[in-house]
Amino acid sequence: MLKKTIQTLERCNVHMKWNHLFGSSVRNISSASTTQNDSTTSYSVPREKVDCVVIGAGVVGIAVATALALKGREVIVIESGPSFGTGTSSRNSEVVHAGIYYPRDSFKAIFCVKGREMLYEYCSKHDIPHEQTGKLIVATRSSEIPKLNDILNHGIQNGVDGLKVMNGVDAMKMEPELQCVKAILSPLSGIVDSHSLMLSLVVCISSFFYHGEAENHRTTFTYNSTVIGGHIEGNEICLHISETKSLKEWNETSILQPELLLIPKLVVNSAGLSAPALAKRFTGLENRVIPPAYYARGCYFTLSNTKAPFRRLLYPIPEDGGLGVHVTLDLNGQVKFGPDVEWIDGVDDISSFQNKFDYSVHANRAEKFYPEIRKYYPNLKDGSLEPGYSGIRPKLSGPYQSPVDFVIQGEDIHGIPGLVNLFGIESPGLTSSLAIADFISTKFL
Ligand SMILES: Cc1cc2nc3c(=O)[nH]c(=O)nc-3n(C[C@H](O)[C@H](O)[C@H](O)COP(=O)(O)OP(=O)(O)OC[C@H]3O[C@@H](n4cnc5c(N)ncnc54)[C@H](O)[C@@H]3O)c2cc1C
Numbered sequence: 001m002l003k004k005t006i007q008t009l010e011r012c013n014v015h016m017k018w019n020h021l022f023g024s025s026v027r028n029i030s031s032a033s034t035t036q037n038d039s040t041t042s043y044s045v046p047r048e049k050v051d052c053v054v055i056g057a058g059v060v061g062i063a064v065a066t067a068l069a070l071k072g073r074e075v076i077v078i079e080s081g082p083s084f085g086t087g088t089s090s091r092n093s094e095v096v097h098a099g100i101y102y103p104r105d106s107f108k109a110i111f112c113v114k115g116r117e118m119l120y121e122y123c124s125k126h127d128i129p130h131e132q133t134g135k136l137i138v139a140t141r142s143s144e145i146p147k148l149n150d151i152l153n154h155g156i157q158n159g160v161d162g163l164k165v166m167n168g169v170d171a172m173k174m175e176p177e178l179q180c181v182k183a184i185l186s187p188l189s190g191i192v193d194s195h196s197l198m199l200s201l202v203v204c205i206s207s208f209f210y211h212g213e214a215e216n217h218r219t220t221f222t223y224n225s226t227v228i229g230g231h232i233e234g235n236e237i238c239l240h241i242s243e244t245k246s247l248k249e250w251n252e253t254s255i256l257q258p259e260l261l262l263i264p265k266l267v268v269n270s271a272g273l274s275a276p277a278l279a280k281r282f283t284g285l286e287n288r289v290i291p292p293a294y295y296a297r298g299c300y301f302t303l304s305n306t307k308a309p310f311r312r313l314l315y316p317i318p319e320d321g322g323l324g325v326h327v328t329l330d331l332n333g334q335v336k337f338g339p340d341v342e343w344i345d346g347v348d349d350i351s352s353f354q355n356k357f358d359y360s361v362h363a364n365r366a367e368k369f370y371p372e373i374r375k376y377y378p379n380l381k382d383g384s385l386e387p388g389y390s391g392i393r394p395k396l397s398g399p400y401q402s403p404v405d406f407v408i409q410g411e412d413i414h415g416i417p418g419l420v421n422l423f424g425i426e427s428p429g430l431t432s433s434l435a436i437a438d439f440i441s442t443k444f445l
Helices: 002-011 018-032 059-070 107-125 142-157 168-174 194-206 272-279 349-353 363-374 429-443
Strands: 034-037 042-045 047-055 075-078 135-139 164-167 182-186 190-192 219-222 225-233 236-243 260-269 294-303 313-315 326-329 335-338 342-344 385-395 407-409 419-423
Touching: 047 059, 047 236, 059 075, 059 194, 059 219, 059 260, 059 429, 075 225, 075 260, 107 190, 107 194, 107 429, 135 142, 135 168, 142 182, 164 168, 168 182, 190 194, 194 219, 225 349, 260 272, 272 349, 272 385, 272 419, 294 363, 335 363, 335 385, 363 385, 407 429
Parallel strands: 047 075, 047 260, 075 219, 135 313, 260 419
Antiparallel strands: 034 042, 135 182, 164 182, 225 236, 236 260, 294 335, 294 342, 294 385, 313 326, 326 335, 407 419
């Protein structure tokens, strides 16, 4: 199945190189190259008017491109990395969240519930590996029961069906290695192969077939290309694009020059961890509308040489900044623990566009995992945890601050026609991706 999909992808020439798109564009429009003056900068590079641009080929950017293409729009996805899904979208738990935790009527609650339904439907239709495993949220001591009750109430208010309160004995019968005093069973939670999901969406919009319809949706994925900034020209936003390899020679004192200017009717800034830093580089966009960015790394550890002790996802009571060191399964039944929360400093803008964040997982972090995991899995053996991978949460609130909702900004907020900024698309962003895309293609087209 995967092989077939990759062959389709290659046939459709989705892995376009910079030269393929911009080489021809530059040739076509070189005679029209102009020197453009705005209040701050002058540019003498090729420029082109286009319909829609999505910045970033993570799961959200790809979903947005799909939704725009399905409405008949011509879309260019600009991605700084060599392929899609090289950022946070391939560094997460791959859990399909039910929508329990988030404040009522928040974007997170609404998009998670709707996105989960859309995701399961899409996965079933397109043979994307996924499983509705169910999940237990557990209180491991009686002092945690009030928080567990709050979580249940949130879930009910958010319209999550099927939640069931269980006493500890019954929960431990379902999962014999578990230790808890009370639990909530969430039957709608599950797992998805996020790479297959992204690949499928890319193939769908690139191969003209979606829901069995044969249509030319004209979507182009342009890898190794970075949006380094932009400016407002009259009523339009003008994006500054550079080959990612040109950024490698950049040092902090040299001035970055774009190699191409794109002037889209609609641009969606879906650059994940870099979205706020990129928005700050849009001359003419007021800085006050851009929220501060915080970064919280989450590390995972895997179990070595041990048969998977659990069949369902297991979550303790959430901690500051994350959902607690939980148990996730992959589709092969392998167990991983994590992610923890480690607040880290960001990197400079240009490094962030190239995804040069520190993703290392230090083996000594396991010392903190053992006591956390043993609260609900007391039989965890010494020496059984091995460093896995890490991801970084694109957060809009810092340590000990209240969580902030997804931020989706259009002209009504910042006054610039055709610009949509997506900020703080942390968990449940994977689950919500199709719903966010639907919202954007409905509200901003
Ligand atoms: C540890 C962790 C666990 C998580 N677990 C879950 C979970 O179980 N379930 C769930 O629903 N969600 C989960 N999430 C959240 C989910 O992974 C994200 O919400 C989602 O992947 C965000 O997708 P995105 O497309 O917005 O960002 P990304 O995947 O980061 O994509 C952004 C893309 O933009 C590109 N880019 C950046 N700057 C530029 C530029 N200037 N020009 C061009 N391209 C650029 C990057 O290279 C990147 O490919 C988790 C997140 C983390 C960190």
